Amino acid sequence: MRKEPKNKLSRFSLLESFQELGMLTPALILLALFVMTPFIMSIPLSFTNQKLFPSPIPVKLIGLRNYRQILSDGEFWQAIKNVFLFTLMILPTQCGFALLAACFLNKQAIMKKTLRAMFFLPFITPMVIVTVIWATIYKYPTGLLNSFVQTVIPRFQMIDWLGNRHTALTAIVFLSAWQAYGFQMVIYLAGLQNIPEELYEAAAIDGAGGWKRFAYVTWPSLKNTTIFVLTITTIQALKLFTQVNILTHGGPLGSTNTLVHYMYEAGFIGQKIGYSAASSILMFLLVFTVVLAQRLLLKRMED
Template identity: 45%
Template sequence: MRARRRESIAALGMVSPAVFLLVMFIVIPVVLTFALAFTNARLISPTPARFTGLQNFRTLLDDPLFYKSLRNTFSFATVVVPLQGGLALVLALLVNAKVKGVNFFRTVYFLPVVTSMVVVSILWTLLYQKTGLVNEFISHLTLGQVQGPDWLTNPSTAMPAIIVMSVWQGVGFHMVIWLAGLQTIPQDLYEAADMDGATRWVRFRHVTWPGLKATRTFVLITITINAFALFTQVAVMTQGGPLDATSTVVYQAVRTGYSQQQTGYASAISLVFFVLVLAVSLVQRFLTREKD
């Protein structure tokens, strides 16, 4: 009995730091967000916050910037999720081959993932300038016939530019996830397919793709969450512009809460967005569930 009690105390001691951090940085902020969403709280104000009911949500429904930010967020996710997931799978299939020097390419593809997003955003901001490397490459490729735009100051090219950079930065992480899934598929299945004379496409369709079922569910969910959480790239590269063409819901919530100091309204934005992301996650979970 005493030994079991000592084991319980030791287990509580080991788990307590993680529980403390979880409560401090996840549970308490979520509870405060729910509470502040129904008040007129400001970040710095001499007057205490007071309960305003659904006023913040009524304001939100009449806010055109919120709808534009929402469209930008969903547009970003709609393009990034299949593009990044598909490209990562292609790279994983390439580096899964047992050839000399494959570890070098694995490292090169994964290198952007371990680089700070802020650093990557600053680097690509320089590349996207009017006289940047991207436009120089386009000019040389077309023999000077095409001059690229100033990508981040043009409303029609700013979001596509961020999408390209985001896919480049994150594709290496999901390549590793796909690669781990590929290496769990039994080689016996491939040998049996070879004996039956299956082509590469038939092997992929009937052996590789079914064997990646659990992996593709994880990849789909993680890419979707990261896409909806788009913030750093926008904050560093465009600050939501030009003409709010790259404003996202997360960026709007942060700008409203800190720059405009409307903490209550920012909490309402976060709460509504949380419900929307939860709904998307539940739909994804339903579509990727195990079927009997």
């Protein structure tokens, strides 16, 4: 009698393993086709002069010429510099404001839900729409920002925020931070909720005021959250594309060009797939290195 279930199991085992594999295959096929293949394919492609569409020029191996060309291209280095500048500017802006907002909202009792909903609203706004709105705010000369600054400082010379190579990247930083800080805020809120209340009580017994409580309780307790937030924000910042593509096309004078935009221009506009594959590989290596370096650095700071 007792053996019956086991028999039943073995009878079904062929069907079972068929089902198991059947459930696994779709993902494996999709990942192989749409992630592995293009990733592996980009290595040989990067050594060729392959075009996007068939062209009269025969495809041939050109060795390291793509890489040499990229590494000696001033635009590429400027794109890298821009991406790093963007990252350096957006990390404190976005994460700082997110932390501030989270601390304010954390113990807020009155209108808690409404306030949270309002603070989080920019995050659900699609980036394309964010660019539409901010294009009008930055608009020259009739935009909101220009007229606002002029009301405060009457002698202010209006600036074409997105058309000026000194301000364009900073303008992109602010609109990006506005759109995305909600994500970091929510993560910080979750982190704040995990800090035991006793710690604050103990700090208050020791006579710590509001600022000291933040510096000695909140901030150290949020260390892991901060590491996570900084890592995620950095990865996102290195992939900057949509805003730049719609608003400035990498201009003026390449001051907002980014890595992804550089790849897009080479591979899609210029149809040089081999060349853009080489820059894809360089981008992958860069993102990988930056994330790894950041991890190690933050881990060391933790110890």
